[in-house]
Amino acid sequence: MSAIITRRMLTIVVTLFVVSIVVFLLLRLAPGDPATLILGDTGNSARIAKVRAEMGLDQPLPVQYFLWLGHVIRGDLGTSFMTGEPVAQALWRHFLVTLQLITPAFIISLLFAIPIGILAGWRQDTKLDLAIVGSASIFVSMPSFVVALLLNLVFGIALGWLPTMGFVSLGDGPLTWLQHIILPVTALLIVEAGILIRFMRTNTIEVLNQDYIAYARSKGLSDWELLRLHVFKNTLAPTLSLVGLMLSSLLSGTAVIETVYSIPGLGRFLVDAVYARDYPVIQGVLLFVVVVYAVVNLVFELIQPLLDPRVRLT
């Protein structure tokens, strides 16, 4: 097992190195200059050159890259061009916000979608199945920002029950935190739950058509025992890989929701940095997301053989 983990870790390091080069080059090749953005319509050539020099952008590209890489290896992701704040510090702050958003969204999605998906598969081609699949299809097809705006209109403006924007950290008041995350978490989980429900339903139907299910039925197992002992376990294993991907995509894909609800999370941080051509921030955030993505998937990969003996790690 340790050899496998070591091998996977080495793969992650190589991936990070490749990603760092690609991101670095793409950013430098993309049009747009952070110095001109800072100076706006007032910048003259000398002033722009001075600001570029302050940012280290006057150095040749390989020098810029290896300087940055050297700092990253020492744990220093650099300093934001726009705010002058250390990237690692800002990144961690924004990540904690996103974490407080995606964790409840992720957990609630699992708690609702897995049983509902199994239920739909179990009751395939019934009215209940039709209703669940229909709802899930609507959830999946609705863009998250539309869901967010609709929730805002109904629960924020028309009914006035919940705040339509802003964020309060869990540590600053659990109740206020809850009030502020209900709408964004709902907007996030609706789409994710839709995907998971459909996936679970398909897996359940597939499992139910297996010979060993027919055999179990013939042995006289009750519906509940059949679901608990055979269906749930065998549908969960393939779902794990999807769940891993879902968690990773939640981490990097919350920008729209964070923008609509004015939540200072990682996604909005990245989008703002892209518009501002804040190279150190973009590079730092993308590296971080890749690390999280790789680690999460590694963890799920390691868990999978425990649930499904047919899966072997190589």
Next chain:
Amino acid sequence: MRLRLRIVPIVCLAVALTACGQPESNSHSSNAAVHVSKPRFGGEIRVAISSDIRSTNPGVRRDGNTDTVLLEIGEPLVAYRNDMTVGPMLAESVKHSPDGRVYTFTLRRHVRFQNGALMTAADVKWSWDRLLDPKTGFRCLDDFDGTGATGVKIESVTTPDKWHVVFTLNKPSALFLDRIASVQCQTSILHRSSVNADGSWNKPIGTGPYELAEWRKGQYVLLKRFDGYVPRSDPQDGMTGRKIAYADRIRFVVTPDLLAAKSALYAGAIDLVFAAPLSALNEMERRAKDPGDVRLYRQETLDWTVLLMQTDDPLLKNVNMRRAIAHAISPELLTDVSTMGVATANTSAVNHASRFRTPDESRWLSYAPELARRMAKEAGYTGQPITIQTNRKFPYMFDNAVAAQAMLNAAGFNAKLEVFDWATQLSKFQKGDFQMSSFGYAARGNPALLFQNFTGSKAVRKSYQWDNPRAIALIEKFDMAPNDDVLRAEMQKLHALMVQDVPLIGLYNDKIIDLTRTSLHGYQPWAIGRPILWGVWKDATP
């Protein structure tokens, strides 16, 4: 990204024009009963800002939102009034020597910093020495250190006594006070404890009516009333005059999506959205009538929207070609369509409300598509593509470009759009890498500063739009002008020359809509476009 948009026929522009309203006065509210409430102290005013501030260091690490927040905290020696004349702020009075090189500021007494210290001439000198130190990173440094286009340099800042500060310049500068008053430059006088012992930035300790209480990054900036504030005795006027901080606190809430900010205002979570999205104008007007819990303010700003023409371009270096294009575009029609009738066309760098405006500034090339077609043909135009660069970040720039493209194509030109993100378009603007560009110049209190921003040699700065020796010679006279009359006459000459040379087509001064809850009173938008929050109070929460 390149888009070809040929979907806006000129007929639609004409139809839309008939539906547009009449131009309105410079600033007014949609609700007549604006100031009926009796002023009261207390409460918190919540203002939406579209992005977080970049720092708390005025004039250094800045952008528009940073300026908006920090102008509540710090104050300069002089500041703009509502009519864009410069008036004393921390100074009691200003005198300059007959040769225009020496400015002597007499300071107000009893002004205190937010840490309780008395402001004296030594603080002014410390603040300016800091700004003029290249290590500080003051963004307007070249306006004052001789490296800018005008070559004006502060040679010394001296303090003959506790209440007088003398600035000596290397040459006369009639625009020196305007540069000090610039909202973008933010030459606030700060207490030396604003920086740490090692010279690094700590936090602003200014003299303004509000002080910094908390900056929760990415979420909000909270200011609290400075109880030791000593207001001026003259009436509130723009950035100067009597400033009364009615609210206990001001909270600037970071709200990247302005439509979400508008919704939050409807829900009562926000009190003011400045520069609210124009796309929601009709809806906001309906809301102002029923249920009537919001109020709209319309304000013509000094931000000037234009269509730039690259005079180095092989096709557009021919002045007759540029004139033909100008004849093909109606600034009035374009303005009405792009701004839904809320703005008035302005083809001059001198805005309508400026004291420098004369009837001459209204002269421009007539809208004559057939003449444009003929002139272009005579100039050798054979249907080559003319690209207009624009972006989607600023909707007005995109709308202007689409309308201009439609008008040009209707007059027989082959106009195309190139749509970039703002960073790319701005970078191309700085390099002069465009044929035509839908652009906007940020507000300058004095039109002379606006002329100086786009006139000059392209060999010095590629982003100079107007590289004409006669224009440059006129610009250089600005700082020598002994009074406003002379400056006005120079601007008249410049505009007349611009009509001949057509380096750009002026369209309109941007008109913004500020949206407030009706529980907010005393609010007055002004031409610089940044909200002023002293003199503003809020009804008690029921």
